[in-house]
Amino acid sequence: MSVLLLLLYTTSTNCYRYLPHSEERFSYVNARNKHPVKITDVPHQALVVYDNEYCSGSLIFSRIVLTVASCFVQADVDIKCSVKLGANTVTGVGQIIPVIEKKIHEYYKHEVPLNNDIALLVLERNVVFGLNVRKVIIVEPEIIIRTGTTIDVTGWGGSNLPMKYVHRLLLSEMKIATDEECEQKYGKLKTHSNFCARYQPERRLSDNGGSALYKDHDIDLLVGMLSFGGSFTEEHECLALFTNISYFHRWIIFNSQRLLMKHCIDENTMYSSYEYNDSEMDSYEYEVRQYV
Incomplete structure (x- = not known):
C-alpha cells in the first residue's frame, strides 16, 4: 500500500x-x-473554533477553508465547529459560519504521527468578500x-x-x-x-x-x-x-471540487494556477478509486 x-x-x-x-x-x-x-494584511486568515479549542486556517474558496488535521485533537470524532473570518483578534467581530463537513486526509497519521496533516472544511454559506476577507x-x-x-x-x-x-x-x-x-x-x-x-x-x-x-x-x-x-x-x-501545500495540490483541488459538487455549490472562480483540465481530473479520480 x-x-x-x-x-x-x-x-x-x-x-x-x-x-x-x-x-x-x-x-x-x-x-x-x-x-x-x-x-x-492577511485577509485569508481564518479562526477555526470547536469546543474550547481553536486553531488557524486559510480561505481557498468561497466556502472552503484549508487547515491541518492536527487542529482537531479528537480527529476521529464528528466534532461540531465554526469558522470566523475577517476578525483582527480571537474575540473580535467577524463573519462566523458553521462548518457542515470536515474532510480529513484519508491517511492522516499513516505510519507516523502528523503524516498527511491536512483537512478541508466546508462552510454552511458563502463568505462575504471585502478588504478583510479574501481567498489565498x-x-x-x-x-x-x-x-x-x-x-x-x-x-x-x-x-x-x-x-x-x-x-x-x-x-x-x-x-x-x-x-x-x-x-x-x-x-x-x-x-x-x-x-x-x-x-x-x-x-x-x-x-x-x-x-x-x-x-x-x-x-x-x-x-x-x-x-x-x-x-x-x-x-x-x-x-x-x-x-x-505543493505536495498536496492535487488532493486539495480534487477534494475541494468534489465537496463543492456534493453540496451543490457553483464555484467558478478557480485560480489561474490551477491548470487541471477535465481529462486530468478524471484521470486522477480513476487513480484514487484504484489505489486508495
Whole structure:
C-alpha cells in the first residue's frame, strides 16, 4: 500500500521547480518579525473554533477553508465547529459560519504521527468578500522552496506569549531549513508531506494551522501550514514542521471540487494556477478509486 501511495502522491525530482527562481537568498525589503498585524494584511486568515479549542486556517474558496488535521485533537470524532473570518483578534467581530463537513486526509497519521496533516472544511454559506476577507492563492504542484528562503507564518496569539500578543493576529518571519536539519530534529516525523523552517524563540507562535506565505511578485502564495513545533523556546534557533501545500495540490483541488459538487455549490472562480483540465481530473479520480 505504501508503494501505491508513493506513486499516487509524489513525482520524480526531475520535474520539480524552485522558488525563488534563482539561487539568490533574500528576505523581504522590510523584514517582518513577529508582531500583531491587521486582518487586511492577511485577509485569508481564518479562526477555526470547536469546543474550547481553536486553531488557524486559510480561505481557498468561497466556502472552503484549508487547515491541518492536527487542529482537531479528537480527529476521529464528528466534532461540531465554526469558522470566523475577517476578525483582527480571537474575540473580535467577524463573519462566523458553521462548518457542515470536515474532510480529513484519508491517511492522516499513516505510519507516523502528523503524516498527511491536512483537512478541508466546508462552510454552511458563502463568505462575504471585502478588504478583510479574501481567498489565498495556493502554490502550484512540484514546487520546492529553496533553503534559506524567508516565509511569513500567521497565527493567533495564545497564553504562552506576552499579554500584548494574546488573542491577536500575529505574523512571524521564518526561514526554510534543509531536509537534513529537519530529519535530525524530527526523525521519522519528517516525510515527503512536510518541511521545516527555522525561527528564533521570540518569533514563536501559539496555535497550528497557520499559513506559511511566500511572496512572489508581490503576491502571497500559500506554501505551507504550521503543523507542529511553532511554540518552542528552549533553543537559540528552533525548528517548526509545516504541511507541504505543493505536495498536496492535487488532493486539495480534487477534494475541494468534489465537496463543492456534493453540496451543490457553483464555484467558478478557480485560480489561474490551477491548470487541471477535465481529462486530468478524471484521470486522477480513476487513480484514487484504484489505489486508495
